[in-house]
């Protein structure tokens with residue numbers, strides 16, 4: 061069958077976008093009516109999706125493999141944790157600081173990218189990922205060290221204007237995470253269509269040709285790491301509110317980095333919705349495989365499923381789904397060729 | 402007027418020196434070709450001129466030195482490179498590829514005009530503006546790489562073996578376009594080629610590079626007459 065062609069910016073395209081948003085809103089409303097445990101799981105998925113979206117900027121769109129994104133996730137979480145526990149800040153007000161600190165860390169981690177490339181850069185990020193839990197342990201006075209940092213549920217109360225009570229903080233965080241994910245997706249979409257976004261993809265696709273075209277690789281790489289760290293830091297900040305108890309060996313080790321990378325490639329690197337799909341996969345796949353078998357066997361099945369998906373769908377689930385949909389409907393750029401949409 | 406003057410250019414990779422003192426000049430509006438066997442240092446010369454690797458010696462473009470400039474600064478000065486092999490960004494559309502070529506420009510109107518202009522010169526691109534570059538044929542990609550390099554409005558275009566791996570018919574078309582760009586748009590050309598036959602038809606002057614040194618230079622006509630060159634590069 062021949063696909064239906066839709067032009068970007070046309071009424072039909074607007075209609076599709078609105079239908080997509082309506083479907084997402086419907087799914088979120090439905091999710092909100094579920095039992096608290098499920099609402100929590102979905103919140104976790106959305107936080108994961110934000111974290112993976114951050115990684116996607118560096119690793120997916122720019123081709124800079126980072127094994128250290130657990131550090132951004134952790135720095136975001138600990139910034140919120142420390143601000144709330146030690147300084148009595150309202151959780152939401154800590155988000156800007158968490159995002160800012162992670163942007164700065166990202167920029168600094170990106171600096172070696174000026175001189176080194178490829179696997180060496182990945183090694184630098186690995187070092188950052190390894191160092192983070194150590195740093196948390198070292199600065200015990202601030203972070204609670206190995207014993208951990210516990211945010212009391214009273215401190216996680218939804219803001220007064222919402223009229224929600226402490227026991228309703230789960231549903232509050234669910235909607236906050238949904239809003240944060242929506243903002244993240246809109247930002248990533250706009251970024252990847254901007255000048256910088258095109259420079260990012262050009263750098264990944266062909267570094268020499270990009271440099272020879274006048275793309276400032278150094279600026280692109282450090283900026284991307286800063287943005288990437290900031291987005292994953294946002295997820296970390298929300299995660300602190302979600303779990304309420306932070307410990308250096310809990311969710312901020314290299315295992316978290318590996319989960320994020322797995323989610324990114326499962327869902328589809330360098331796609332907008334890949335991180336969302338990947339987040340669902342990394343949160344729910346272990347449950348499914350645990351149903352099939354127990355203990356180590358479940359882990360083996362989980363690994364086998366991952367390998368199968370990566371081999372069968374190198375573009376990730378979202379990439380394959382996008383191509384499948386492309387058979388029925390094609391969205392073409394606007395006729396006006398000189399302008400970028 | 403001399404556009405590019407290169408004296409005693411040295412460059413290499415780490416400890417390994419590849420260029421041992423290359424001298425060449427390009428006059429305003431000229432098309433010059435560098436011939437040489439595989440591994441002679443042609444690509445290294447191009448990389449050095451484009452600011453992609455450091456170099457020693459004197460390189461002056463329009464009278465001021467290029468030494469120490471980063472690639473984007475070299476582009477800003479008016480030198481643009483079509484690298485050897487794939488010079489495109491496969492996951493970006495043809496249009497986006499052209500926009501990358503204009504990475505340093507801010508004149509939206511001018512960029513738009515140039516896109517139209519190069520799509521006129523390369524009609525295969527005009528038909529495929531929204532298509533990912535990776536889906537183009539080898540010849541189309543090479544055309545795109547050239548158009549992309551022209552988007553920075555260079556005074557000097559460096560082309561590193563544009564004919565590599567292309568069918569003869571496509572190569573002839575590409576060289577025809579390069580000649581037109583040189584003559585009609587006033588873009589000077591430094592072309593690296595192994596295909597001497599075609600290169601000599603396009604270029605006015607020739608340098609012959611061997612193991613990092615210029616071992617001969619002259620006009621294209623002189624080269625065509627030269628016995629050793631004929632035997633080594635033209636095969637008759």
Ligand SMILES: Nc1ncnc2c1ncn2[C@@H]1O[C@H](COP(=O)(O)OP(=O)(O)O)[C@@H](O)[C@H]1O
Nearest residue numbers: 414417419437438439440441442443444445446
């Ligand atoms: N990136 C590199 N690292 C190390 N050596 C290189 C690199 N690129 C080229 N060389 C070496 O430099 C020499 C010249 O290469 P090159 O300039 O590519 O030659 P040509 O373009 O004339 O075929 C060769 O001996 C090649 O092996």
Ligand SMILES: [Mg+2]
Nearest residue numbers: 443444485562
């Ligand atoms: Mg070469």
